[in-house]
Amino acid sequence: MKDIQIKKLISAEKKRQKKVINLIASENYVSKDVLEALGSELTNKYAEGYSRFRYYGGNENVDKIEDLCKARALKLFGLKPEKWHVNVQSLSGSPANTAVYLALVPPIVREGRLVQQKIMGMSLDQGGHLTHGHKVSATGKFWIQVPYGVDKDTEVLDYANLKEIALREKPAIIVSGYTAYPRIIDWKKMREIADACGAILMVDMSHIAGLVAGRAYLSPFEYADVVTTTVHKTLRGPRAALIFVRSDKKDASGKLLDWHKKIDKAVFPGLQGGPHVNQIAAVAVALKEASTPAFRRYAAQINKNAKVLADGLANMGWKVISGGTDSHLILIDTWMSGQKNSKGAGAVPGKIASDKLEKMGIIVNKNAIPFDTRPPTDPSGIRLGTAAETTRGKREKDFKIIAKKIDEILREAQSYPV
Ligand SMILES: Cc1ncc(COP(=O)(O)O)c(C=O)c1O
Structure with a gap:
């Protein structure tokens, strides 16, 4: 590298990372292959749109990379392509969560007034993430958070209390999966709560995705409607996010809800422009590593x-x-x-x-x-x-x-x- 200042700083950071004991729960060390994909010529490419529907030419290789990444993501978590769709373009966890709300429970304009829908999410101080509806995040400005937390004595989730809140508040979406919650989550109970109040069940498995992939934590896929995850925590990939969504869900009249189409539209062009193709390739590499x-x-x-x-x-x-x-x-x-x-x-x-x-x-x-x-x-x-x-x-x-x-x-x- 010719830029000596940056070269020195990268080298100093490399040394720091080697020297310390890193107990940051949201960090990890990626493989050389992941780094190679991130630092590849793919960073030069614009690829607005999705495979075979791009706004730029020259995407024959990029299409293959994105398709491969999606296929690996579904396979890793044991999902059938006819039931689940995955979007691999979200730049990180926060935009991925925002895209889900924008797609599935958007603010509605009714008689000239903005009607905000309710996100039932764990409050930040109890272990939730900012994007679960906290007021400093856009998710707390365009949506109304219905906060929940843990039981004061046991410090674990009290599902009966959650159900009470859900029935009282009738949120449009319930978010489970957290930033600072160490224990197992009963996804089945979360599903029952969502069903009881007619809400969508979203699981943000950012922290535990690597454990789910490695069969060391209960998978949420049997119960959730939508699953988001960052790739850079326990999953040991690059900074990126995945959004998994049920593509076979129907409304009461039997009509397909087409949630997957809404999610794709919310990511691009709703929230983002060109995807970071080098990042998508690095995600694909990490997903392959996680399947071993x-x-x-x-x-x-x-x-x-x-x-x-x-x-x-x-x-x-x-x-x-x-x-x-x-x-x-x-x-x-x-x-x-x-x-x-x-x-x-x-x-x-x-x-x-x-x-x-x-x-x-x-x-x-x-x-x-x-x-x-x-x-x-x-x-x-x-x-x-x-x-x-x-x-x-x-x-x-x-x-x-x-x-x-x-x-x-x-x-x-x-x-x-x-
Ligand atoms: C549960 C959860 N969701 C979402 C995020 C947001 O991810 P990002 O920092 O990539 O936006 C985090 C980050 O720590 C998280 O813990």
């Missing part, structure tokens, strides 16, 4: 490592939200741990916890915990994930050491002036 037996072993290992990390920290006196994990993700209440626990772990605000850990080479993110009383800029907890370090070959014995190290650093942080 090695990836299944990887997904199982992510879970094992997360359990060891959660148990290790709990045994050393740290409050693990919901008491454990069924995924790659762990939430620790670093603030209340010290105040509630007789084992003496100290009260450390989330920001200090993440800063102190970073200084010692362990990268995490500060995170709100359910019913947090502290501000989002300095919440009560931290979020940990095991996907990235599992990619680098770490096993249970390594995560026992990591748990010990985290405990040591956080105990030292107790003396930090709060």
Whole structure:
């Protein structure tokens, strides 16, 4: 590379990534093949439209790449092409979610007035994502969020309470699948709730997609109408998103709803212009990698490592939200741990916890915990994930050491002036 400044910065970032222990739950390390596809000549190509319906010439190779990517996506999650459609053009998770709302529950103009529809989504402070209807996101401005959360005592989903909210509020769409929820989600119960109030069931499996692909987490496809996912978390691909949608759904009169056509239109031309073809090729590469037996072993290992990390920290006196994990993700209440626990772990605000850990080479993110009383800029907890370090070959014995190290650093942080 001739640009020395950027070359040096990339090289510094490469070194940083090698040096640290990365416990950011939403990050991972992609393969050289994924990087090669991302850095290929495909980045030069404009391809507005979809396979065989492009607004530009010269797309014979791009059409094949997009078709292959779609076929691999459906195959990986065991979906029949006559029942499911997949859009692979969304640039990332947030536009993918927005595209679904725009397609299936759009704001309606009635008698000259804008009528906003309701999205029932988990609130941000309880573990939901901004695009599940939070007011700072466009999804909270053009739609009305019906918020829900976890039970205060168990810190897991209370499906009876969710049903009550759904029946009262009658949302047009219910979003399940979260950003900071460590436990298994009962998709069947979510389906029953959606059916009870006549809502569409959307699952945002961004965090758990790699685990679903590797059969280490229950698949939502049997129950959901729409499934969105980022590709760059546990699925270990490039920054991108996929939207899966049932193409065989009919209305009460038996007419096909054609949701897939609406989704495609919402992505392009609704929200985006030309797709990032290099990104689509890299997604295809990652999907192939995720279909191997090695990836299944990887997904199982992510879970094992997360359990060891959660148990290790709990045994050393740290409050693990919901008491454990069924995924790659762990939430620790670093603030209340010290105040509630007789084992003496100290009260450390989330920001200090993440800063102190970073200084010692362990990268995490500060995170709100359910019913947090502290501000989002300095919440009560931290979020940990095991996907990235599992990619680098770490096993249970390594995560026992990591748990010990985290405990040591956080105990030292107790003396930090709060
Ligand atoms: C559940 C969930 N959905 C959507 C997104 C948004 O993805 P992106 O950052 O690619 O827009 C995230 C990101 O963390 C997420 O956790």
